[in-house]
Amino acid sequence: MSRIGKAPVNLPAGVTVTVAPDNTVSVKGPLGELSQKVDKDIAVKIEDGVLTVERPTNQPRHRSMHGLYRSLINNMVIGVSKGYEIKQELVGVGFKAEVEGNILKLSLGYSHDIWLMLPPEIKAEAVSEKKSNPIVTLKSTDKQLIGQVAAKIRSLRKPEPYKGKGIKFVGEQLRRKAGKSANAK
Numbered sequence: 297m298s299r300i301g302k303a304p305v306n307l308p309a310g311v312t313v314t315v316a317p318d319n320t321v322s323v324k325g326p327l328g329e330l331s332q333k334v335d336k337d338i339a340v341k342i343e344d345g346v347l348t349v350e351r352p353t354n355q356p357r358h359r360s361m362h363g364l365y366r367s368l369i370n371n372m373v374i375g376v377s378k379g380y381e382i383k384q385e386l387v388g389v390g391f392k393a394e395v396e397g398n399i400l401k402l403s404l405g406y407s408h409d410i411w412l413m414l415p416p417e418i419k420a421e422a423v424s425e426k427k428s429n430p431i432v433t434l435k436s437t438d439k440q441l442i443g444q445v446a447a448k449i450r451s452l453r454k455p456e457p458y459k460g461k462g463i464k465f466v467g468e469q470l471r472r473k474a475g476k477s478a479n480a481k
Contacts, residue, residue: 327375386431
């Protein structure tokens with residue numbers, strides 16, 4: 297048995313899960329509603345506020361999907377009850393971030409500003425305080441979508457290994473390299 301797949305998903309108060317006949321799992325909670333299509337071979341059962349995912353056989357295909365769908369459903373339950381938040385820090389002289397509606401405007405040291413249109417499911421805010429780096433905070437109920445958007449923002453200016461300039465996640469440890477040595481012969 298998959299260790300992840302056989303773990304039950306506890307449903308917090310205020311979260312309801314429904315399984316449609318076409319094996320679509322819908323999770324509704326205080327922060328919103330998410331749905332995920334589950335493979336027809338995987339069974340999703342709800343009893344007494346606990347959701348379990350079961351597989352029919354021990355085939356490699358079924359084993360691989362067992363833990364996957366349990367994790368996806370668990371991420372949806374956490375998303376509609378607590379939500380997800382990712383903070384990114386812009387490290388560099390003159391780097392700026394502004395949010396206007398669902399458009400993120402970034403100044404990253406290029407000759408032009410970068411305008412990034414965010415999906416409507418994601419709420420963003422940018423905080424710029426004196427003597428500190430600007431921080432962009434993304435909030436959403438969908439873990440996959442917020443991770444994808446955060447990776448896209450980071451790819452616009454990846455941190456470089458010598459000075460650490462670029463966009464990094466708050467708390468991320470970067471591998472730094474030593475610069476040229478002055479007395480090398």
